[in-house]
Amino acid sequence: MTTLPNIQQTVPVDLGSRSYRIEIGDGILTDAGPIIRNWQSFAGPEPLRALIVTDQVLQSSHLPALQDSLQTSEFEVTTHAVASGEPSKCWTEVQKICDTLVEMAADRKTIVIALGGGVIGDLAGFAAAIYARGLRLVQIPTTLLSMVDSSVGGKTGINHPQGKNLIGAFHQPAGVLIDQAVLATLPEREYLAGLAEVVKYGVILDDQFFDRLEAAPEKLLQREPRFLAQVIARSCTLKAVVVQQDEKETSGLRAILNYGHTYGHAFEALAGYGQLLHGEAVSIGIICASRLAEQLGRISANETERQRNLLQQLHLPVVVPEDLRTRKDEILHRMLLDKKTENRELRFVLPSRIGHTEIVTGVSADQALRVLESV
Ligand SMILES: NC(=O)c1ccc[n+]([C@@H]2O[C@H](COP(=O)([O-])OP(=O)(O)OC[C@H]3O[C@@H](n4cnc5c(N)ncnc54)[C@H](O)[C@@H]3O)[C@@H](O)[C@H]2O)c1
Numbered sequence: 128m129t130t131l132p133n134i135q136q137t138v139p140v141d142l143g144s145r146s147y148r149i150e151i152g153d154g155i156l157t158d159a160g161p162i163i164r165n166w167q168s169f170a171g172p173e174p175l176r177a178l179i180v181t182d183q184v185l186q187s188s189h190l191p192a193l194q195d196s197l198q199t200s201e202f203e204v205t206t207h208a209v210a211s212g213e214p215s216k217c218w219t220e221v222q223k224i225c226d227t228l229v230e231m232a233a234d235r236k237t238i239v240i241a242l243g244g245g246v247i248g249d250l251a252g253f254a255a256a257i258y259a260r261g262l263r264l265v266q267i268p269t270t271l272l273s274m275v276d277s278s279v280g281g282k283t284g285i286n287h288p289q290g291k292n293l294i295g296a297f298h299q300p301a302g303v304l305i306d307q308a309v310l311a312t313l314p315e316r317e318y319l320a321g322l323a324e325v326v327k328y329g330v331i332l333d334d335q336f337f338d339r340l341e342a343a344p345e346k347l348l349q350r351e352p353r354f355l356a357q358v359i360a361r362s363c364t365l366k367a368v369v370v371q372q373d374e375k376e377t378s379g380l381r382a383i384l385n386y387g388h389t390y391g392h393a394f395e396a397l398a399g400y401g402q403l404l405h406g407e408a409v410s411i412g413i414i415c416a417s418r419l420a421e422q423l424g425r426i427s428a429n430e431t432e433r434q435r436n437l438l439q440q441l442h443l444p445v446v447v448p449e450d451l452r453t454r455k456d457e458i459l460h461r462m463l464l465d466k467k468t469e470n471r472e473l474r475f476v477l478p479s480r481i482g483h484t485e486i487v488t489g490v491s492a493d494q495a496l497r498v499l500e501s502v
């Protein structure tokens with residue numbers, strides 16, 4: 128396998144027969160055809176059929192470049208656009224994608240390519256997982272959150288009216304292509320929200336990465352291309368390390384990726400649709416979890432302060448909104464509904480220092496809610 132010139136970083140994800148590469152670069156969408164053809168599973172001269180599932184907002188901006196490049200590399204391309212937003216993660220949209228695949232007379236050799244944020248990745252990934260018992264999937268994430276989180280690791284799925292991501296399947300992609308140039312059109316607020324997950328990786332797994340972020344928040348804010356490529360690559364590597372050890376969330380290790388999410392999910396749900404972006408809620412949740420760790424004598428106040436400072440410098444919220452602070456019963460109820468609770472016992476991912484976290488059980492409701500007063 129040769130390295131193509133525009134690829135700045137390659138992160139291997141090592142999962143035995145399901146291994147794949149994450150290729151990262153600036154402007155590589157126009158080379159998507161050759162890059163994908165260079166992956167072992169798509170090599171060879173024979174034409175391949177591909178269904179690109181994309182977000183409606185990308186139809187005129189980024190889709191044409193991908194389409195052209197694929198066609199030049201002997202892909203027969205069909206496109207399927209989906210309305211933007213979380214409500215598209217539903218059965219109706221899965222059905223529509225399957226209808227398109229049937230119209231194309233898709234077979235097991237057909238590829239599904241997800242071009243979009245986490246919504247498109249999860250939806251198209253799920254359709255790929257179930258159609259004909261599994262089609263090969265290529266993830267081309269277009270939001271920072273999907274680049275550093277949702278496109279890697281093989282979780283796909285849709286929502287049920289009673290719960291987010293309740294219906295899903297593990298379906299690893301055959302490859303991930305990350306072109307940071309597509310972030311140029313991403314609204315600032317969405318970009319910043321993605322940075323919360325980046326900070327999360329530093330806290331849970333890598334103190335030196337955290338130090339590097341802390342030393343250069345302005346490079347993140349300015350989206351400095353070389354620094355950003357490194358940050359995306361490091362985040363993907365850390366996610367890959369976790370996924371490689373606990374692909375299907377059986378050992379419990381994968382749960383550390385949910386640092387800040389027990390509180391965060393509760394805030395996100397209670398704030399009302401669209402009020403707090405996922406990453407914004409996670410940012411506040413990170414501070415709550417770290418304060419809880421402080422209360423339990425697991426981490427120093429200084430280390431919470433470092434996290435708070437960094438998130439704040441990245442223009443992320445670090446204070447529990449006033450209207451949520453008083454809704455303690457509802458917050459507790461939501462936290463108990465969280466996937467990580469077992470037998471109605473609260474479980475938290477808590478740092479013991481920056482770069483290391485542990486799963487902590489036996490936290491009382493009082494302790495968990497008390498931190499809301501100080502965040
Ligand atoms: N599978 C996983 O492991 C995993 C992990 C984390 C999150 N998720 C899921 O990911 C979803 C959230 O992902 P997201 O934050 O990417 O949301 P998203 O896909 O809704 O994208 C956010 C917004 O940005 C727009 N957009 C996307 N790319 C753009 C671009 N390049 N330029 C301009 N606008 C663009 C979209 O239209 C949307 O309005 C949730 O459904 C969540 O459950 C999945």
Ligand SMILES: [Zn+2]
Nearest residue numbers: 324388405409
């Ligand atoms: Zn998250």
